[in-house]
Amino acid sequence: MSMFQPIKPAKQPRIGLYTVGLEAYWSQFPGLRERLLEYNAFIERRMSAWGIVRNYGLADTEGSARRAGEWFNAENVDLVFCHAATYTTSSAVLPVHQINKAPVVFLNLQPAARLNYERSTTGEWLAHCGACPVPEFSNALGRAGIPFRVVNGLLGLDYTPSVSLTDESTHERPEAIRAWKEIEEWVNAAGVTRTMRHSRFGFLGNTYSGMLDMYSDFTMMQAQTGLHVEVLEMCDLDRLLRGVTAEETKAKRDQVYDMFQISGDSPSDPIAKKPTEEQMEWSCKVAVAQEKLVREYDLDALTYYYHGAPGGAYEKLQGGGIVGHSLLTAQGIPCAGEGDLKTAVAMKVCDILGTGGSFSEIVVADYIDGTILLGHDGPFHIAISQGKPILRGMGLYHGKQGTGVSVEAKVRSGSITTLNLTQTAEGRLKWIVSEGMSTEGPIMRIGNTQTPVKFRTHPDEYMARWFAEAPTHHCAMSVGRNASVFEKIAVLMNVDCVTL
Template identity: 30%
Template sequence: MNKEKPVVGFMAVGLEPYWGQFAGMREKCEHHHEIMKGKFAPELVQIEDAGIIDSEELARKAGENFAEKRVDIVFCQMLTYAASVYIAPVVRNLDVPVILLNVQYKKSLDYENVKGIGDWLGEGITCAGIPEATAVLKKLGRKYAIITGHMEGDQTVEKEMNLWCSAVRIKKILSTKNLGLFGRSYAGMMDLCVDETEIFKKFGTYIHHLDWQEIIQTGEEVEEERIVRRMEQMKDLFEVNDDISDEDLHYIAQTAEGCFELVERYSLSSCATHYEFDAPKEQRDLVAALNPAMTVLMTEGIAGAPEGDIKAALAMLILKETAGNAMTAELYSMDFNDDTCLIGHSGACDANISKEKAVLKMSGVLHGKKGKGYVAQFYPDPGPVTMLALTDGPDGNYRLVAAEGMGVKGPILELGDTNLRVKFPKPLRAFVNEWSIEGPTHHGVLAKGLHIKALRCIAAVLDIELKIITEETVE
């Protein structure tokens, strides 16, 4: 549901004196610039192309244009050697990451056919200006990174470009959308406490405090046709237990649609929910329906965290947008027989984490809360996984804590909670100690796939520390 596209300031640099010295070089460089422009994924970004910059005057104009267009990141293509005065004026007044594209046209020079200096300068000297550019960017205090490779079938180049584009997209979602807090954080879980102004200051995310009654009222106003469509979708997501009637399913779908209305009304990208009260019947019915209703929202892209955990909701948004799937992750239990950790959590879950449908059933007890409710246990597939948590320290600074591991087959808990056995590159005892000692709060997020490389980009873009517990990448 988060369709925001960051604006990419795209530029190339080359040395103006070369154009007069070597016939056809500028035309060749223009062709190379178009090739690189085509490597951006149009579904991810909007491109603001400044073309080839080969003078200080053009650099100043490009900087003014990028500032006016409010670009979220600058990609600078090194076409050949270029003086840093073609770069510095562009980014002097821009507080955005600068990615230097050290991408030469060919994988290797055709040495036998390099007959003159122009053949070399136009084909394989992109790296010559990189140290000068980084020296100046460092002095200017700009965040920068380098992508190195070649244009001919180098998939690594495109992957790394997409990582940076995705990272600034996540930053844009955080800074332009809000988080809906239904209820409040679980009383007594002091690790969940946040300074909402500090959240807004760091991420740009405003926290809307929303009332249970507003969900009820909004759901009651939803057109019947929408509720019926949502019921059909839920039958695709869940194996509905016999003890759940069509009337029950209708109410869950109505609740989900009410939540979607609030997502639109308050421009929400994430939610955190919690209740622990003896409520009137209509509110008891609502909170009972929350798990499957929030599962629908999470599956369609709205991050959701239990127990009012705002930091976990933000971490889920980050990992969900990166991996396309995510689930709440709490260290459940340790199995020293096979050195694995059982990881999971009760409540809503993103259905994209599992190929199997969840069994939707009524539970008479929701541990740690009052009343009954619907539970749905998904079954994540074995394979590589990434775990992430967002936390803050005594200095108030936020940081990410991450680890990669391997989901493995084996016995799990069949209590209605989504959970998975995970083996980490470190021994279990060491992993649990090192993860916990970072103070990551007790809710994390787990996603399929290895995503630490992407998280490095995200941490750089958000300007927060990333603590990696498992340096070794799992194959």
């Protein structure tokens, strides 16, 4: 559906790549240099599926390493892969990363699963000995105080080069599949960090009063993630609301009916009823204004809350926001309630990766099924919904002022990963990551999103471990097993990460 087209697509990462070798080898072993560059070109082609690759080619001396570092600076890369193709001295590697400060990952990708021991020559061996110099690289970067990571495995060619003396078609071997999954995660993680550094997060209204875990230092947030916080007022939204036309409201209403199922009265909860015509019209009009706000201020995400004076115009305005915020979330602009900027960041990370990112908190534990229900009164990410989300009219928002329309939905069954962004006593951001399974268990019909999740341990043990990490009480729920890529994002952002 057209409404799922992102308003602002994520940035493609700019990935640096270079291959290393020893200059002295080229005259001693004819064809070795060209063979290693063929491997280099293969790696570039594979990586290009996920980002913009800036391939320096071969660094084989201290001088070429310095030139590579300057070149990567000029190319403004987010991450550099050093392909350890054969032995070389660490003096052909360290200068690259002293000059260019992007994070570095060494690629120890052996071309063949096994050498042909009977026929191999020294030149043949040198085309396969990429692991040999990696300890030396690690030592040099470690002593220089430069962090690094290593991907080990097979190169994954789907053919054997004509000069090879052994079988190099390894793309179906688990060592190649695993290595390329890691590489893809590193590239995707770099896409998250680049997008964040170019993002504008709207902060509309204020933080729910008294929620001490929600409060965020905007400068600290920019310093550690690169995003800009644009502080917005309710009068900005109200100004745009006044210009909304009947035609725009009708078009938005068509979107809403396409995206949602409109409920009848809840069979159990007297405050959750079929939305009234007035509630639907108002929510759709507010949704038009919300999208105008995002476009006018060039936002990539939004966090919001405003209690307003009882019976006042702004109370009514914020009460109509959940539908529009769910629509925006479906269009790549994650929206987090209660002024929770940290969870808006977590939701944006999930959205950039294409894994959803729905606003959640603990709803209740089910000790019979061994699950914990996670959800909230909105908004919801339609991309990970099990069926059409339901709209219910709310006679009141529990714990908040006002009435309006809320979303009742669950995340589709299967693997899920929660991402919680919290802040330590030292002012540092920290990820808390959990993998589990969304189940087919029942949910309440009260106008809230709810997903029963079975984590790897008993609910009590899981909650004890989570609470011990001093989390915020909200988190983003994504689909799939994403702990590994979340951990890589934390590395690139220099943020602590705990996986439960």
